Amino acid sequence: MILTTNNRLTTSWGAPVGDNQNSMTAGSKGPTLIQDVHLLEKLAHFNRERVPERVVHAKGAGAHGYFEVTNDVTKYTKAKFLSEVGKRTPIFVRFSTVAGENGSADSVRDPRGFAVKFYTEVGNYDLVGNNTPVFFIRDAIKFPDFIHTQKRHPKTHLKNPNAVWDFWSLSPESLHQVTILMSDRGIPATYRHMHGFGSHTFKWVNDNGDGVWVKYHFKTEQGIKNLTEELGTKIAGENPDYHTEDLFNSIEKGDYPAWKLYVQIMPMEDADTYRFDPFDVTKVWSQKDYPLIEVGRMVLDRNPENYFAEVEQATFSPGTLVPGIDVSPDKMLQGRLFAYHDAHRYRVGANHQALPINRARNEVRNYQRDGQMRFDNNGGGSVYYEPNSFNGPTETADNKPASFTVSGMADSVSFDHNDHYTQAGDLYRLLCEEERTRLVKNIVGAMMPVENEEIKLRQIGHFYKADPEYGICVAEGLGLQIPQKVR
Structure with missing residues (x-):
């Protein structure tokens, strides 16, 4: 069988590979020789086949x-x-x-x-x-x-419902999204x-x-x-x-x-x-x-x-x-x-x-050069800085973002509006009875493993403020009472 050039296995640098089934060893029993550069390249590349997965949205x-x-x-x-x-x-x-x-x-x-x-x-x-x-x-x-x-x-390398509900209960702005997530739309x-x-x-x-x-x-x-x-x-x-x-x-x-x-x-x-x-x-x-x-x-x-x-x-x-x-x-x-x-x-x-x-x-035209994995011609020999006298790419003023007015004291400030309950309550009331039942069931199932009762009560308070029925149903499902201060 005669292989064409297109069918020949090569190294990553294009050289033909003579044996892809057996590593190079000192005799039939080894040990393996470090001079087998094809083996080293295969193993080194294999070790790096996975880029770091996304911190979020990995799957x-x-x-x-x-x-x-x-x-x-x-x-x-x-x-x-x-x-x-x-x-x-x-x-x-x-x-x-x-x-x-x-x-x-x-x-x-x-x-x-x-x-x-x-x-x-x-x-x-x-x-x-x-x-x-x-x-x-x-x-x-x-x-x-x-x-x-x-x-x-x-420590445990397990999912941690204590952390999930602790954070949400201390961040009432999450209530709207939590309600969506725990509803039918969550899956x-x-x-x-x-x-x-x-x-x-x-x-x-x-x-x-x-x-x-x-x-x-x-x-x-x-x-x-x-x-x-x-x-x-x-x-x-x-x-x-x-x-x-x-x-x-x-x-x-x-x-x-x-x-x-x-x-x-x-x-x-x-x-x-x-x-x-x-x-x-x-x-x-x-x-x-x-x-x-x-x-x-x-x-x-x-x-x-x-x-x-x-x-x-x-x-x-x-x-x-x-x-x-x-x-x-x-x-x-x-x-x-x-x-x-x-x-x-x-x-x-x-x-x-x-x-x-x-x-x-x-066509992309800019002055960014070099860096890892630069696989095009890296700008060739063209001008690589700006401003320049050699007809390099320049800005076009009509594509400048529109201006806008800013004012105020530079400070770490919260939002002016802190109503976290109206829209979550509106969403709850928009659901039919069967949907509300499933929502509460999903929440109760997700909160049941939480070990700290204070976290549960704090989150129940948010549900109650969105809609009293919402809070009462979750509390009953967890075998708890609505805190008097919330009522």
């Missing part, structure tokens, strides 16, 4: 597709990929669980990450959200502590059967420089479907990759999942007078006040060819923006603008943006 699945504009929104934003009805933009989407490790089960009670990368003609735009419209906390300074409570105890049936949200408030700016505040809503066309706690646990034991498998198989057989994108638009001046802080990510805007406006349709129609290259190495950040879309003063968002890019530089490398899955479709 996930992804797919390629397109986004098509279905409604004219140019009066709100100059973003080019939204510039005309019918315009299509290629996308890559990654869905994920939040707290679990890379090998954890898909069907656990946990929020789901919902990250979309738009490959626009003027650079990539990342919309990095969840399948819930709110979050547990509203200030990024609390994020490391919150995530620590979701991870394993440093989506599949990635295809859940909505997605940008969660944060962002800013859109039009060609005239006029801005509006915006929230994103992806509505699944497959319909909402959820799993009960019992079924989710059963699937976790039988097929822990259930959601990953479902997404891949549905696309493979041509059953392409789709979502409609809507936005809520708030005039800039309303932010000063709205009854909830519009930049508080633990709150929603009423759709009666700011109705949903259709923007477009997202379709996933192609599976990755290689999971590691396209899903594991995909990097998203809410700071990956394009002209026409900007950020808001949301304190959680402000922290994420740093943390996400920094996590990718640590996990994947300083040049993660140059990897094929992350690379912009338009």
Whole structure:
């Protein structure tokens, strides 16, 4: 059998390999010789095949597709990929669980990450959200502590419900998200059967420089479907990759999942007078006040060819923006603008943006050079600093972010609005009786292992303040009484 050049096994530096079945030894019984550089290279590369997993959102699945504009929104934003009805933009989407490790089960009670990368003609735009419209906390300074409570105890290496409920009971702003998480929506049936949200408030700016505040809503066309706690646990034991498998198989057989994108638009001046802080990510805007406006349709129609290259190495950040879309003063968002890019530089490398899955479709021109894993021509011999006299790339003033007014004393301050109960109570009352029964059952089951009664009573107090029935039902389920001071 004669091998062609294309079929020859080579080392990573391209030299042909003579024997890939037997290591080089001193005689048939060894020992192994260190001069077997092919063996050393194989073992060394194998040791490094896993990049550090994401601190959060470690377990996930992804797919390629397109986004098509279905409604004219140019009066709100100059973003080019939204510039005309019918315009299509290629996308890559990654869905994920939040707290679990890379090998954890898909069907656990946990929020789901919902990250979309738009490959626009003027650079990539990342919309990095969840399948819930709110979050547990509203200030990024609390994020490391919150995530620590979701991870394993440093001594037992077991999940720690004491830490989870201790943190939540001491952080009443979490109540809205906790109610969603413990409801039927806490375990989506599949990635295809859940909505997605940008969660944060962002800013859109039009060609005239006029801005509006915006929230994103992806509505699944497959319909909402959820799993009960019992079924989710059963699937976790039988097929822990259930959601990953479902997404891949549905696309493979041509059953392409789709979502409609809507936005809520708030005039800039309303932010000063709205009854909830519009930049508080633990709150929603009423759709009666700011109705949903259709923007477009997202379709996933192609599976990755290689999971590691396209899903594991995909990097998203809410700071990956394009002209026409900007950020808001949301304190959680402000922290994420740093943390996400920094996590990718640590996990994947300083040049993660140059990897094929992350690379912009338009030409990238800047003065960044060198760094680990620089695999293109590194700018060649072109000018590598700015300003310069050699016709290097320069800024374009019309793409400068719109200015905005800031004022106030520099200090570590809390939010002005601290009503953590109204929206959580509204959500509880919106549920039907069967849904409320399951919500309470899920909460009681999750809180039962908590050893400290004070933590339980503190959390029950939050439920009671949201709705007395809510608190009483949880207390009864745990065999406790509502504290008199709460009543």
